Amino acid sequence: QVQLAESGGGLVQAGGSLTLSCAASGRTINSYSMGWFRQAPGKEREFVAAIGWSAGSTDYLDSVKGRFTISRDNAKNTVHLQMNSLKPEDTATYYCAARLGVVAMSGSKNYDYWGQGTQVTVSS
Numbered sequence: 001q002v003q004l005a006e007s008g009g010g011l012v013q014a015g016g017s018l019t020l021s022c023a024a025s026g027r028t029i030n031s032y033s034m035g036w037f038r039q040a041p042g043k044e045r046e047f048v049a050a051i052g053w054s055a056g057s058t059d060y061l062d063s064v065k066g067r068f069t070i071s072r073d074n075a076k077n078t079v080h081l082q083m084n085s086l087k088p089e090d091t092a093t094y095y096c097a098a099r100l101g102v103v104a105m106s107g108s109k110n111y112d113y114w115g116q117g118t119q120v121t122v123s124s
C-alpha cells in the first residue's frame with residue numbers, strides 16, 4: 001500500500017505561482033510512475049501531468065504545457081508540481097496518484113493509489 005499526502009495548495013492571483021508537493025509513505029516510489037490530476041466543481045477529474053519512475057518520461061495536459069513542471073525526488077519519496085502563470089481556469093482540487101509501472105500515463109484508471117487532494121484557487 002502507498003499512502004499519498006498532497007500539500008502546497010492555496011489562493012493565488014492570476015499570473016502567480018504555486019508548488020504542490022506529494023509525500024508518499026508505506027513504500028518507496030522508485031518503481032511507481034506518478035501523476036497529478038485535478039477536479040473543478042461540477043467537472044470530471046482530468047489529467048494534469050505525469051512522470052515515469054525514472055523521470056525519463058513526462059506527459060502534460062496541453063493547456064498546462066510550458067506553465068507546469070512535474071518532478072520527483074525518489075530519495076525523499078516526493079513528487080512536485082511547479083505551477084507558473086496560473087489562470088483562473090486552473091482552479092480545482094489537485095490530486096496526486098501513483099501506479100506501479102515505468103512510464104508516465106494520463107488515464108486516471110491506470111492509477112492505483114490516490115491522495116486526498118489539495119485546493120488551488122486562482123483569482124482573476
